[in-house]
Amino acid sequence: MAAADRTKDPVRTSVWLEGRPAPRRRSEQPAGLDRDKIVAATVRLLDSEGLAKFSMRRLAAELGVTAMSVYWYVDTKDDLLELALDSVTGEIPLPEENEAADWRDSLRLLAAAYRNLLVTHPWVSRLMGEYLNVGPQAMAFATAAQRVVRASGLTPEQLPGAMALVYQFAYGFGTIEGGFTARCQEAGISQDDFLRRVTGAIEDRPEFEESRDMVGARGDSTVEEMRTRDFDIALDCAIAGIEAMRGRTAGS
Amino acid sequence: MAAADRTKDPVRTSVWLEGRPAPRRRSEQPAGLDRDKIVAATVRLLDSEGLAKFSMRRLAAELGVTAMSVYWYVDTKDDLLELALDSVTGEIPLPEENEAADWRDSLRLLAAAYRNLLVTHPWVSRLMGEYLNVGPQAMAFATAAQRVVRASGLTPEQLPGAMALVYQFAYGFGTIEGGFTARCQEAGISQDDFLRRVTGAIEDRPEFEESRDMVGARGDSTVEEMRTRDFDIALDCAIAGIEAMRGRTAGS
DNA sequence: ACCTGAACACCGTTCAAGT
DNA sequence: ACCTGAACACCGTTCAAGT
DSSP states (O other), X not given: OOSTTOOOOSSOOOGGGSSOOOOOOOSOOTTOOOHHHHHHHHHHHXXXXXXXXXXXXXXXXXXXXXXXXXXXXXXXXXXXXXXXXXXXXXXXXXXXXXOOOOHHHHHHHHXXXXXXXXXXXXXXXXXXXXXXXXXXHHHHHHHHHHHHHHTTOOOTTTHXXXXXXXXXXXXXXXXXXXXXXXXXXXXXXXXXXXXXHHHHHHHHOGGGGGGHHHHSOOTTOOHHHHHHHHHHXXXXXXXXXXXXXXXXXTTO | OOSTTOOOOSSOXXXXXXXXXXXXXXXXXXXXXXXXXXXXXXXXXXXXXXXXXXXXXXXXXXXXXXXXXXXXXXXXXXXXXXXXXXXXXXXXXXXXXXXXXXHHHHHHHHHHHHHHHHHHSTTHHHHHHHSOOOSHHHHHHHHHHHHHHHTTOXXXXXXXXXXXXXXXXXXXXXXXXXXXXXXXXXXXXXXXXXXXXXXXXXXXXXXXXXXXXXHSOOTXXXXXXXXXXXXXXXXXXXXXXXXXXXXXXXXX
């Protein structure tokens, strides 16, 4: 199947794998619409109101245009969300190619940036789980992520497992954290207040007795501090694991 | 705020933290409806058709009843989904309390079971990211999960980080895996065929050149084998990390 | 080439009414 | 106590029509 005759495929894979390139603009359009402008407005709306409230009609209103105008630049809502996903993925700062830095430091920076993306854009997690995520920015991140872990000196057989450990951990961590912050934002309440509210509700009910110590605050830390500490310790642990794996053979 | 007068709260936390207990049935109802039956039907529908296609109207049709009948047993769709989430969480086999087994083995079993839950019910991941997940089954799992990692001998300061590393990794891994299998099932295509299709599309397009080795198959393994291998290696790595962290002080 | 309007087949949920 | 029907305010998307 040549690139030229690739057209509508019944099995949807990804916007990025469709034959059709983004339509290029030639001159001033009536409404001044634009794929980039549409994606930017999408990201803005997703950030401020969340994925659940986002709709093509809402987006069109934001752009001062009819709902159907957007469909000139984008095939479906799914495609648009994929574009928005890749767009914010580009916000992750990637380490320099020829940097002499220790791979542990690079790994820590990259994982923290990944976590940060998932927290500042809580809708990102769901889209990553739903779509293939093979856009250019996602690929650039994946390449950098692989390069950083490869510098640890693991064997090619160990590499994918170690990659999964670090980045899937960061994904899971950022997902739960993002869900929590989004919920608080939606309720118009601080994270610490929300936690107090939940622990309060749990204390009132006898059936939650044995799980109380898992939910409450630890010491006098704020929720944010607790989480950053746990994230750092988890990364330390993963890095220590990678170092311990180095030179191990398959069945030891 | 006593348990008795807790009523509708503008800040939604979770079904499990609402004052109202599940209404208990007294005799034969006209349609023989039931909270358990509703939740079971919900799980069945979510498994077979996915979260995107699930609706209260679709569920009602499955139960042979009007859409609004369900609302007698459940306040909102969100509440129902929370109930379904906790219901399948109970499918995870938990290790015996007084087992003399090595914590590494228990951890491997529990993490694998967690991954398995996320893959067999691909809708679970999204709900875990969206809701608080403090239902009884989720709490039982969390308790067991904590007990297993605690047996590794880490300090109380290290414990939450190590927990996060292992279980958030399993969550992230199962999420991506579940999303992939769901996509294949929806398209009516095998996972290996889907992968071949994607790699084929990537080979056709020059802009994906440098990311080709990250997507393709490795050796002659099937997709499923590759993933299990990576998952196991990642867990080995995490366990090695936990062992290396043992006895380390805060800043070493 | 770009944008609109009406229409179709859906949603979750409220509310008054039936039995 | 339990279930229904009509209605409200939404969806994503198609399709014919405008400029």
